[in-house]
Amino acid sequence: MSNLQPWIEKNTYHHSEFWDLRKLVETKEEKNLTISLCLPTLNEEKTIGKEIIIFRSELMERYPLIDEIAVIDSGSDDNTLEVAKNFGADTYLASEILPDLEEKKGKGENLWKAIYQLKGDIIVYVDADISNIHPRFVYGLVGPLIYRDEVKYVKGFYDRPLAFSGGVRASGGGRVTEILVRPLFSLFFPDLTAMIQPLSGEYAVRREVLEQIAFPIGYGVETSHLIDVYHKYGLEAFAQTDLDKRVHENKPTIDLGKMSFGILQTFIKRAKALDVFDSTEHKTILRQFQATQEKYEQNLIEIIEEERPPMIEIEEYRKKFKK
């Protein structure tokens, strides 16, 4: 798909399109769907309580949109699990789920084990470090899955700056997305550049898809999901929702280096397996995003890295320097 604009327009939502929770719950019940919310944690005592209170109150008690809230913890040494339990979440230690398997540590492990532990037809993953938590983080993601049967994987993205004077603005993901993942996707999987924030930690996925894909345990889990789901089901399986602003602690560049290294390993493994290094002609168009107030558009920039040969191969050079 060289022109991704129709896909973007059809499959990019804003959470406010799903504000009518009553209707959302009705449709969910008509379709007989169950939804589980998974919060992977590691030392998140400062933010976990608030997330659980908000989701339980708004999306379980007032509007029964989600059927269970589970915290899956990698072994926090603060009070994460105690706080979570106190506010009524089901809490699990990742190591206690499927205990006979060799133990691995990482966020991906928690996400993977959630498939075994949780019951829902849809699993929503929300990072536990969001300080401005709001019910939209969940209903914005499950909305497209509830209303459209063909959608299988919904990814969250964050945009909409608080003060914006109009016109066109650059848009897109964080530093690792723009420096590493978007250029890689532009080269090898151009369709996947339609995802505005491929690395966001908030997504909702149907069980039938989750059980079919492998999970890197560390940093590569989001990247590998996109490649694998795309490979198996095509771009039509995806949708994405603008969840507005997300406030969390920013990581220092040195940590982003580690993250990039993990992502790159995952990427190379997948790219080799799918034979994309050899079989496709590498694209020279970088696909970035720009946004107007309401609309997201891809910005296609041709970047051709032309080369000159070593000077020694140039006849004039050899003559001049008598070589």
Place this chain on the structure above:
Amino acid sequence: MKDITSLKSYLPELETQLKKYRELLLANLVMIGEIPAPTFNEERRIEFILNRFDEAGLTDSSIDDSGNGVGILTGKADKDERRAILVNAHADTIFSAKTDHTMEISSDSITGPGVADNSLGLAALATLPYILEELEIEFNNNLILLAGVKSLGRGNLEGIKFFLENSPFDIQSAICLEGIQLGRLSYSSIGMFRGEITCQVPEGYDWSRFGDASAILTLVEVINKINDMRLPRRPRTSIRMGQISGGTAINTIARDATLGFEVRSESQKVVEQAAETIQDIVMEVSSRTGDQVELDIFSKRTPGGIPYAHPLTGCARNVMESLDLEPRLSPSISELSALIDKNIPALTLGVTVGERAFKTNETIQIEPIFKGLAQIIGTLIAVDGGHCE
């Protein structure tokens, strides 16, 4: 609930039942608390509260011309017999919109700017209709829920005053909700005036003169004179000089300086005398220094209220005692005084215990909230049952 004795025996059970609504109330608290609402800019909070009223089926809820959020829970008595009970919580906070309003929740407490004053009071107000419906508690009279704007500081209770001036309701009693402290029982208002004194070095001042002019020095003179004022011990009177600002840089002459202060007294006469004395001080210092010194009084309260022996206070004390709460009597200068001015018997009650009020790390305890809510609902049931007149 026919009599006060059966109400008293019901309240401990009510306290336990209310624990079911913990997440609901705390979610409202967090969502309300994270919407900044400095005085005069409370619109977004009021919209949120109105949404909650709408969702709870309060069909007559609306925002009045002053910006207050008003919800009405219609009573079950015949239309002609229904009066109104007002439950009020002010919606504004002392924090500017630039303050980080993130709320932090631990197992037993919540911390964040304005969480006690008065996001919790507002959250209780917003959650009340839902809780009453769930517990099938119905009132004979109309319950008017008021999220009042422009209450603090220069707001000078403008919101509730507007509401009382213009509302069509026949209000028989009122209860004001404040986040902290649980156990407070305010039924009277003390006399108060609040103002600012501003000193300015005049424009045409000769700046070549070395260092002998400063608005700060002039203000210090005013402060010293206020400090020397003789105040009576009885009736109890105090002056609080709570805020000061002035100057622009260490090495420049301060062109202006401002003092924020408040005078409180049990006697209106003393309050008036103090106002006159401060006015005299301002004029004297102004004429002597040649600086422009001005007094701006933007907020006034007159003392008053119901007597300690009033049945409404008696009801509240009974309710509190049945919940093992020791009533702490203290006068108030908040919305209570606007109600007192209108001769409406009124009380201010606290919802929970907390600390570091008015700081960005203001904290409230979660567990006592249920006792606080039981106390509020218990008092409302008593008022509605006609036990407090």
